[in-house]
Amino acid sequence: MKIHEYQAKEIFRKYKIPTSNEKAAASLSEAKSAMQELSYPVVVKAQVLVGGRGKAGGVKLVKNEAELTSAVNSILGMNIKGLIVNKLLIAEALKLESEYYVGITIDREKQTPVLIASASGGVDIEQVAQQTPEKILSVSISPLLGLKSFQARNLGYQIFNDTTLVNSFVSFAASLSQIFFDLDCSLVEINPLVLTENKLVAVDAKIVFDDNALYRHPDIAQLRDLSSEEPSEVQAKKADLSYVKLDGNVGCVVNGAGLAMATMDLIKRYGGEPANFLDIGGSSSPDKMREAMRIITADKNVKAILVNIFGGITRCDDVAQGLLWALKEEHISLPIIARLVGTNQDKARTMLENSPITFAKTMTEGVKQTIAALKG
Ligand code: GDP
Ligand code: MN
Numbered sequence: 001m002k003i004h005e006y007q008a009k010e011i012f013r014k015y016k017i018p019t020s021n022e023k024a025a026a027s028l029s030e031a032k033s034a035m036q037e038l039s040y041p042v043v044v045k046a047q048v049l050v051g052g053r054g055k056a057g058g059v060k061l062v063k064n065e066a067e068l069t070s071a072v073n074s075i076l077g078m079n080i081k082g083l084i085v086n087k088l089l090i091a092e093a094l095k096l097e098s099e100y101y102v103g104i105t106i107d108r109e110k111q112t113p114v115l116i117a118s119a120s121g122g123v124d125i126e127q128v129a130q131q132t133p134e135k136i137l138s139v140s141i142s143p144l145l146g147l148k149s150f151q152a153r154n155l156g157y158q159i160f161n162d163t164t165l166v167n168s169f170v171s172f173a174a175s176l177s178q179i180f181f182d183l184d185c186s187l188v189e190i191n192p193l194v195l196t197e198n199k200l201v202a203v204d205a206k207i208v209f210d211d212n213a214l215y216r217h218p219d220i221a222q223l224r225d226l227s228s229e230e231p232s233e234v235q236a237k238k239a240d241l242s243y244v245k246l247d248g249n250v251g252c253v254v255n256g257a258g259l260a261m262a263t264m265d266l267i268k269r270y271g272g273e274p275a276n277f278l279d280i281g282g283s284s285s286p287d288k289m290r291e292a293m294r295i296i297t298a299d300k301n302v303k304a305i306l307v308n309i310f311g312g313i314t315r316c317d318d319v320a321q322g323l324l325w326a327l328k329e330e331h332i333s334l335p336i337i338a339r340l341v342g343t344n345q346d347k348a349r350t351m352l353e354n355s356p357i358t359f360a361k362t363m364t365e366g367v368k369q370t371i372a373a374l375k376g
Contacts, residue, residue, distance in 0.1 A: 001209045003223045004047040006089045008205035011183070015175040017190075019202045022091035031072045032065070034090045040064055044071040047087040048080050049228045051206070054123045056080045061093055083228055094201060099192035100159065101125050102172060103206075104141070104180045113141040113180060115152060115173055119159045121192040147177035168200045183220060184213030232295050239291040241280055248273025250370055251296035251305040251334075253289070255280050255314045263308045266367045272374065275302045284314045289322020290329070297332055304335045306370040308363055311342025320348035327355060335373035339366035 006024040013019060023034035024047065031044070046058030053059055058080050060071040068090075078085045101121030107114040116138045120128045129136050137155050141147045152173035156166035176188045187208040194203045214221045226234050236243030242257065250272045254260040257279050264274040276296060280288050296302055309319050319340060326332060339360040340348045349359065358373070360366030 002049040008207040020091045041093040045089040046085040048083040094196040098195040101191045103189035105187045184210045244277040248275045249303040251302040253307045286321035290325045293326035304373045307338040315344045316340040316348035317344040320351040337370045
């Protein structure tokens, strides 16, 4: 789960990370009243759950009320990468002497969290990482011992030539690490970390929480901004389905995350592009299956659907029942290919005998049939 910059900065301040003086606002009048506690120049920043706001015109420096008004009017309602801006952050502008990067995330190859830092922070960090990866420094964090200050100090000395700044960097890293572990994050990031008047300040803040650990943090869970998330993913979450929307045209309904990944791999292998990841889970019910079909058919990119079920606790007849309901209620005209094996497979087959569904014996066959159906 992602949260907005203004929410992440509130968490930062609780952990003693210095930020700029700032206030969130959802309208021009709120922005103007925020100015009673702030002084010009300020930066008006779009609050959307996506990076690259600066480049998209969602971050503007303003020096007076007239400029504030036009910045607020242009940014509120702006569409940034498909998300509509309905909240702003008004932050006292700082003089940026240098922009750095610091963050903690999980390195899948090293299988540990890593502290990452760079002297080349700012809006071009992705480019820096691609073109000059040697400018990105990192160190593994032991999941048992946590981040040790010598590790942060070691990185700090490669970035700053001033001991005071190194010390300050070490405390930034320590606070980030505390947030990362306390709140079960998958990413905590400051970009840019800014040098201004000989001090380091967090000018941006990004936190991503591990959804599976949210039950341990009810206060964090309620920060979720459903209006800023992909609507189909919100609908799926309500139905207890693991769903991630993708850009392809093959809809997949699968039980189990591993089988779902393998199905997507195989679709790609035979030249298709999955439209989604969808795991209906182990203990499925006809309702879940129906909901899965609703979500998938609502995606207008989908041109064929592959249902790949390996029935254990999941019963194939439950899946068949859900499919029948969906076919009846949603008037689905897309080709549907089903590979249903395991518990109650024969019963499922009988139930679906008179439906337009094509059966496949194996997963590979199912994938090939689906790709063929795409081509008409
Ligand atoms: P992002 O583009 O979504 O990552 O948004 P950021 O919050 O990182 O802002 C993008 C860029 O705007 C930063 O890298 C800075 O160059 C600039 N910026 C943000 N806040 C300030 C500020 O207070 N003063 C100045 N001069 N520039 C700022
Ligand atoms: Mn940023």
